Each structure stands twice: as C-alpha cells, then as structure tokens.
Amino acid sequence: MKKIFLFVASFFAIATFALNAQETVFTFDELSLPDTGFWNGSNTSFYNDFFGDDLISFPNTYTADWDSWEQFAFSSLTDTLSQEFSNQWSVFTGEAFSDSIFGLAYIPTDWMSADYSTIPIEINFTNPVKINGLQITNSTYTGLSIKNGSAYSLPFEEGDYFKIMIYGIFNETKTDSIEVFLADFRDGDTLIVKDWLNIDLSSLDTITSLRFDAYSTDIGDFGINTPLYFCIDDISYNILPVNTQEITDNYFNVYPNPTTDFIFFNLSSIEKPESVKIFDLSGRIVFNSSFDSKIDVSDFDSGTYIIQIQGNNIIKTSKFVKL
Numbered sequence: 001m002k003k004i005f006l007f008v009a010s011f012f013a014i015a016t017f018a019l020n021a022q023e024t025v026f027t028f029d030e031l032s033l034p035d036t037g038f039w040n041g042s043n044t045s046f047y048n049d050f051f052g053d054d055l056i057s058f059p060n061t062y063t064a065d066w067d068s069w070e071q072f073a074f075s076s077l078t079d080t081l082s083q084e085f086s087n088q089w090s091v092f093t094g095e096a097f098s099d100s101i102f103g104l105a106y107i108p109t110d111w112m113s114a115d116y117s118t119i120p121i122e123i124n125f126t127n128p129v130k131i132n133g134l135q136i137t138n139s140t141y142t143g144l145s146i147k148n149g150s151a152y153s154l155p156f157e158e159g160d161y162f163k164i165m166i167y168g169i170f171n172e173t174k175t176d177s178i179e180v181f182l183a184d185f186r187d188g189d190t191l192i193v194k195d196w197l198n199i200d201l202s203s204l205d206t207i208t209s210l211r212f213d214a215y216s217t218d219i220g221d222f223g224i225n226t227p228l229y230f231c232i233d234d235i236s237y238n239i240l241p242v243n244t245q246e247i248t249d250n251y252f253n254v255y256p257n258p259t260t261d262f263i264f265f266n267l268s269s270i271e272k273p274e275s276v277k278i279f280d281l282s283g284r285i286v287f288n289s290s291f292d293s294k295i296d297v298s299d300f301d302s303g304t305y306i307i308q309i310q311g312n313n314i315i316k317t318s319k320f321v322k323l
Contacts (some may be wrong), residue, residue, distance in 0.1 A: 009063035022284065023132065026056050026235045028074050029099040032114040038075035038089040039102070042067065045240050054285055057124045058103065070108040071121045076100045080194075082240050084142040088229060089141040097135040097196045099231035104115065104139065107214045107228040116223025120213040123235070124170065126285075131168060131204050136194045136284045138182050139229040143192050146226060153218055153225035158191075160185040160217040166206025167211040176204050182230060196233065210235075239284065254307060258321040261298040263307075265318075280305060 011115060029159065030053070032046050039046055041062025048057045049073070052280065079090040109116045114237040138146075149155035151316035156162075168175035179200055180204045184191040200212075216226035254265045267273050276295065278287035279289040281304060287295065291309065308317045 002282050012080055023236060023238055024055065026053070027098050028096075028101040028103050028233060031074055033074070033076060033100060033101060038067050038073060040069040040073040040089075044070075051210075054288055055129075056125050056235065056237075057126070059122070059124070065229050070106055070119075072123070073104045073106070074101055076102075076103050076311075080140050083141065083148060083150065085141065088139065088141045088227070089090050091231045091233075092138040092140045092143040093196055101133060103232040105212060105230050105232060107212060108230070109223045112223070118213055118224065118228065120167075120211050122212070123210040125208055126239070126281075127239060128170065128206050128208055129237040129239050131201045131210065132238065133199050133201045135233040136164065136180055136182075136199055136237045137196050137231050139227070139231055142182070142227045142229045143194060146192050153188075153227070156183060156185045156218070158185055158188070160218045162218075163214070164230055165205075165213045165215065166199070166201065166203050167213070168201070169209040170205075170206040174211075175207060176203050178204065206301050252309070252316055254318050254320040258323045261296065261299055261322055263295050264293060265307075265309075266293070267309060267311075267316065268313050269310040270309060270316060273309050275310050277308045277310075278305050279308070315316045 013070070026142055031039070031051060034043050034046060040059040041047075041049075043063070047060070049061075050057050051072070052058050060072055073089075075089040075091070076088040076096070077087075078094050079087050080089070080092055080094045095108045105121060107121055108119045111120055115202040142162070145153050160183070161181055163179050163181045164177045166180065168177070177197060180197065180200060181191070182193045187196070213232075214224065214228045217226040252265050252267050254263050256270050257263070273291035276287065276289055276291055278286055278297075280286050280297075286300065286305070291311065297305075302322055304319060304321050306317060306319050308315060
C-alpha cells in the first residue's frame with residue numbers, strides 16, 4: 001500500500017491553480033429511479049451501460065439472458081429481514097446514508113478461469129480529482145448470509161472476515177489503498193457491519209478512478225462463497241482538472257484574450273476536435289459541448305477559465321480571461 005507520487009516536468013511554463021477546489025458530493029439522489037425501487041441495467045430507458053453525471057461515472061453490465069448484473073446499480077429498498085436472493089437490492093442499515101437512494105456494487109468472479117478470481121470494478125471520474133471519502137456498508141443479502149449461512153455460503157465463525165479493498169488509480173497507476181472490513185470474526189469479534197461507515201480516502205491522493213475488490217475467508221470450489229455485494233453513498237471529492245496537467249498558451253491560441261463575449265481558436269494539433277469543456281478555477285465544469293470554433297462566454301462571470309479540447313484521444317488545454 002505504498003503511495004506513488006506523480007510529477008510532471010517540462011520546459012514549458014506550468015500554470016498553477018487553486019488546489020482547494022470546492023467539495024463535490026455525489027449522493028445518488030439525483031438519479032431517475034424506476035418504479036421497482038432499483039435500477040440494475042435492465043431498463044435502458046433510464047440509463048444504458050453506465051449512470052452518474054458529467055463528473056463521475058458508474059459502469060454497469062446487465063445480461064438479459066440471466067436477468068443478472070455486475071459492477072454498479074442503485075436502489076431505495078430497505079428490507080433488513082429477508083435473506084432471499086430477490087432481496088439483493090436492500091441496504092442492511094435500513095436506510096440510505098442521505099435522502100433515499102444509495103449505490104449498490106457487485107464484484108463478479110471470473111467463472112471461466114480455473115481459480116474463479118474476483119474481477120475488480122471501478123468508479124471513473126471525468127477529470128483528475130482529490131478524493132476525500134465515501135460511506136459504505138453491507139447489503140442485507142450479504143449481511144444475513146454472513147450471519148446465517150445459505151445454500152451457497154457458510155455462517156461466519158472465529159477467524160472469518162469479509163473485506164473490501166479500495167484502490168486509488170491515477171491513469172492506471174495505483175496510488176494507495178484502504179481496506180474496509182464489513183465483517184470481522186477474528187480475535188473473538190463477531191462484527192457484521194450494519195451502520196454506514198465513513199471511510200477517509202484522502203490518503204489515495206489525486207486519482208482518475210476508484211477501484212474496488214472483495215476478499216472473504218469463505219471460499220469453495222467455485223471461488224468466494226460470500227455474496228460480493230456492498231452499498232455506498234455520499235462520495236466526496238474535489239475536482240482538480242488542471243493541477244496534474246501541463247498548461248501553456250502554446251497548446252492552442254484562444255482569441256480575443258481577454259474577451260467580453262466570444263472566444264475563437266484554431267487547432268492544428270488536433271485533426272478532428274470532438275468536445276470542448278471549460279472549467280472555472282474551483283474545478284467546476286461551466287461548459288461542456290461538442291466542438292465548435294466559436295463559443296459564447298458573455299454570461300460567464302469575470303475571471304480566468306481553463307478550456308480543454310479533446311479529439312483523436314488527444315487532450316489539449318489552454319486558458320483565457322473573461323472581463
């Protein structure tokens with residue numbers, strides 16, 4: 001769990017912007033919830049393959065042939081008593097951490113391999129962020145299976161545990177990791193978490209994604225027997241769209257600069273520009289659209305802005321001042 005620090009060096013001038021960006025908290029409560037009380041990917045009229053917002057993305061894999069899902073879903077169901085598989089959508093605390101909707105995660109296993117190893121899942125961020133923390137707890141199905149056992153798993157005994165590993169990832173490189181025990185029967189304990197745990201993730205530093213993996217001592221011929229579900233809520237982070245990137249006006253020319261109404265630019269370094277994002281210095285996205293060589297910024301507040309253009313897997317960044 002050694003922390004890896006990333007440095008960017010160049011002969012170009014590096015522009016430094018506010019490190020203490022405004023905190024953003026994703027609570028799941030702005031999501032559209034079907035009448036079933038949960039979304040697992042089957043209803044593509046709501047979302048398809050992922051959900052989230054412009055800043056954070058939760059991937060989802062749904063297989064219609066088996067009505068099964070992997071990675072992330074979300075729910076408002078709070079049945080803490082039913083252990084049936086049909087109750088895989090409920091949170092063991094009996095309530096979301098905030099408001100009524102919480103995130104639900106399921107870590108799949110590689111059933112095609114000889115060892116049935118787990119396949120880690122990731123939450124992705126549009127831009128680098130300084131991660132602060134999140135809330136985590138058991139699902140009802142997992143908590144009761146640990147307590148009582150089931151047709152597929154054993155009740156926990158002395159020495160058993162179920163834990164989630166959370167890894168910080170910056171452009172595919174691990175920064176650090178945090179382990180969270182959702183059940184711990186070691187050293188005479190009989191802990192099965194039934195409260196929301198506030199997990200400090202600040203040691204993970206600047207990341208582009210959060211990776212989750214699961215470990216349990218209840219292992220059989222087909223890998224881990226413990227149902228690999230857990231619930232999350234209130235993911236807190238600060239957006240750092242430019243602090244880990246090299247910023248120079250030589251990337252592309254923005255004109256007029258300063259400006260009062262419109263900005264224009266030419267991009268010889270990107271053959272087919274696709275999208276344009278503009279950030280204020282707190283890291284908030286204030287403009288996000290497909291590429292256009294002319295952008296109206298007349299309604300922007302006065303100040304300095306970062307403009308980011310992407311195309312052909314290339315990202316170019318510059319800055320301009322709105323008077």
